[in-house]
Amino acid sequence: MTNAEIKSKLKLASKLMELHGDNPFKIRGYQTAADTISALDIEMSTMQIGEIPKIEGIGKGMAANITQLLERGSFESMDQLLQDTPEGVVEMFKISGFGPKKIAVLWKDGGAENLDDLLLLCQQGKVSKLKGFADKTQDTLMQAVQFTLDCRGFERYANVEPFMINILAAFEKQPGITLFSETGDLRRRMEIIGCLEFLVASDDFEATRKVISSVEGFDENEKLSGPLTWSGTFVKCVIPVKIRFCATAQFYNTLVETTANPKHLHAPIDGDKNLKQVVQEKQYESEEAIYNAAGLSLVVPEMREGEFEIDLAKQNKLPELVEMNDLKGILHNHSTYSDGRHTLRQMAEHCRDLGYEYLGISDHSHTAVYANGLKDFQVKAQQEEITQLNEELAPFKIFSGIESDILNDGSLDYPDDILASFDFIVASVHSGLNMDVTKATNRLLTAIHNPYTTILGHMTGRLILEREGYPVDHKAVIDACAERGVVIEINASPYRLDIDWRWVHYALEKGVMLSINPDAHKMEGYKDMYYGLLAGRKGGLTKEMCLNAMNLEEISKYFEGRKK
Template sequence: MDKKVIVDILNEIGLLLELKGENPFKSRAYYNAARTIEVLDEDIEALVKEDRLKYVKGIGEAINKKISELILTGKLVYYENLKASIPEGLVEMLKVPGLGPKKIKIIYDKLNISTIGELEYACIENRLIELPGFGEKTQKKILEGIQFVKQFRGQHLFVEAYNEAVKLKAYIDNTNFAIRSEIAGSLRRKKEIVKDIDILASSNNSQKLMDLFVSYEGIRDIIAKGDTKASITLKSGINTDLRVVEDEEFPYALHHFTGSKEHNTAMRHRAKQMGIKMNEYGLFFGEEIIKCKSEEEIFNKLGLSYIPPELRENMGEIEAAEKGKLPVLIEERDIKGLFHVHTTYSDGSNTLEEMVEAARKLGYEYIGITDHSKSAFYAGGLKEEDILRQFEEIDALNNKYRDIVTLKGIESDILPDGSLDYEEDIMKKFDFVIASVHSNFRMNKKDMTNRLINALKNKYTKIMGHISGRLLLSRDSYDFDIYEVINAAADYNKIIEINSSPYRLDLDWRYIKYAKEKGIKLAICPDAHNIEGLKDVKYGIGIARKGWLEAKDVINTYNVMDVIKFFR
């Protein structure tokens, strides 16, 4: 067995013991043994087979037996059992610069956080600041360290890739060698998780544009460079492709490289039935190109109304476009107010008045404040006296500002049996209640489904918050029957949230269309914990559009009087 493998295993055992909070002398013994083996001149296998390892200074009897087992059998049962006893995500957290076993143990013990994704979300919600030995600077460093680790993953959140793509597109446009350009691929379709960035440009000097592209200051590596395509890796770790075409080819290429693959296949099949060949270079009737100056003209030539990029997933959009029955998709300007906003009363970074003032400046007519309920003690959940104090402040703000209405809400934890926080005398004082799961994620499917349905039955529940509990690339949805829960929301006339946090984007767009068909209203909510978070609504809009939603399907496109009437 390679000596390095043995050294790595001994060091990992030391780390795992620290994560478990074992006696520090025990961890140190394994670290010391690893260093001893690392500088050992003699062949370690010979030492084991000749039973001489126990005489090497720094190798005690217990560790001697473990190394011998590892070399003679190829595995170590103690090590395997130790690994199995610790959540896998805790070990991954060790990759975060500046985050050692002691801090990880505190995070796990105090907040029950077991993945890097959960840790990132907790940092964003300011949950680490009050932990012993932490603070604002430590939290900021941990968040920076997480971004470093995420550079080397193969998938990326929409928000991370999109922000990079916007900067890169602006750079390409400013070269003066691009006639027009567009972000394509899954980013243009507003997928919540993407593998890479695709940018399409037209140019009369593709070589010069390519040269400037691979000179972009944000590049870490150049993967390939040709006359019409170049591939790079950005410093953020995201792979990016630039394709350059002649300007007359641009509409066809934009449709093709936007995708999805399934949509393109269905479109080519339709074209073939009409005697037309379709590819990234054009529409062809025989050898003659059918000239199109835009994507709209391409769809028109194939007997279809224009299909927005978000819908191009081959999920009925072509059939609807043929019949002229595509929805008029919701736009950001349709949103009149916001729900699901946190303040310093719980785990937000800005005061109540600061959040209201920011919403005013953004042009909203109303804002629904929903700090955490008392069961969310880890997030500063509100006790009854805090609620009454917040109500007084909201009343004062409603008297102060005449151009925005502040609604009294709460994000109430859904307890394991499906009940909500607070007694009825408190619950009836709220304008609305968002009911959300924040704990006990590992319930079986039947119990979790019943838990959510029981919460929907509660007369005070108005909105079901982040229905699946997922954190993108970090935590899977808990196990429940999504269709049963959506059906229950329809039965009890409840609203389902589209949580716009780019770390959640929950309800999943694949189920939104079903919810719409059941007659359910949805609420596109920022789940904002600071002023900047109010703007996250735009990400929820993208997901809503993927789910075929129109303005009429979304409760916060209503004016404030209609919203209040709906809640009653």
């Protein structure tokens, strides 16, 4: 069990305790222990049992709980809490904006034991009559419950990618499998996945099916399986697995059909002709041969969405998509100056050691009190340290930035003289998220028109599978960025991926540059650059239109030009 999983279990325990009205000091102990574990640089699973109680913030009792977590995935008091709580009530913790105390009222006073009960309670107008609720709260809750229900059965791509890799490795070892690949949403690298889909070519389906079912970790659901499909689960993966079988000669035809969004397959190519018809005409020896037969350039799997790519493929004008090795620096990162886990030096040296040319540090601004936002004197201290580190680490460079909060009226939360001291500014909304489209759009437009704004951060504030995000007029915001020369962030955190990839192409058409930013709060967070890259590629992002594909000299000139 990883530290992140231990933290999650302790956080869940603290919520369950709060739900049942347990001692607040005891609850705080669990929360403190969870935060302590999150900040560790060593995995607890690698520690000796006797070392755990010695960690500051972890007492003997908590150490015993953690030891049980490592041994069996739970601990005694948590077992009892879960036994005393309906499973559907535990699922209510996923509802954004409603904590354990509110859920306790909905359960104990409202009688809701699951999300479906809760939605019905809202629809009947009964929630507004409960203590601590009102008509507006009821409406907000109903929207949040519906969003949570819509997210059922899905998982973030980043969370299921390791299972995909392990399954593909298992196929590699089976001699009866001639060709194989992931397919469907998984191969298109969608941000959320509901099923791990694979395509396997074999000359003996039954023998291959038996082999797959015998591989450690696979568990077939015979009721859902069919003559040409294997359905079941893979160890620890929370979403189902589906394996399609086909003959070796039919592999590439089936791969194109199963990979693509139906809109891509049925988009007109020449008159009424579409790609699906071409696929069905004969057997092909490669995907490229299929696209060529259709008179198209080969479209990479992640772009096969039916958005804009077919028209470009017909004209042989598909973009050369940005690659990981095109990225020269990492912007929008946090250090211990605000709410990051690692120091400025650690963040810089790790960035350098990964082969990047520069780091853009952008800790939280002073309005973000919850995140240790920087006061004026801290800004000066950090900039002095940056100057010192730049002398020491040259030619690697740290750029001084800030993630400045966009206030309710759209203004940034430092006076102009402070804003002017930074190399670049990421402007982001972090509070007052409950806005209608007019309020949210005007708030962003005001920030975009601020001459100090360099990059617009996580445009909608969404948290994938957790929070829908405030509604914005994407076209109006992108058009304003085009007018003002403001870069739009692709926040690469798998929890955000914001701006949504579906708007990347429009931004590019308008001449707006994008920046793939991990929003890293620790050194390991840099790896999220990969997920931002996938989102950018889905929208057609090229290195020429990616801000942090500029080398050090280019981006230095860019920032200097923006400041002027």
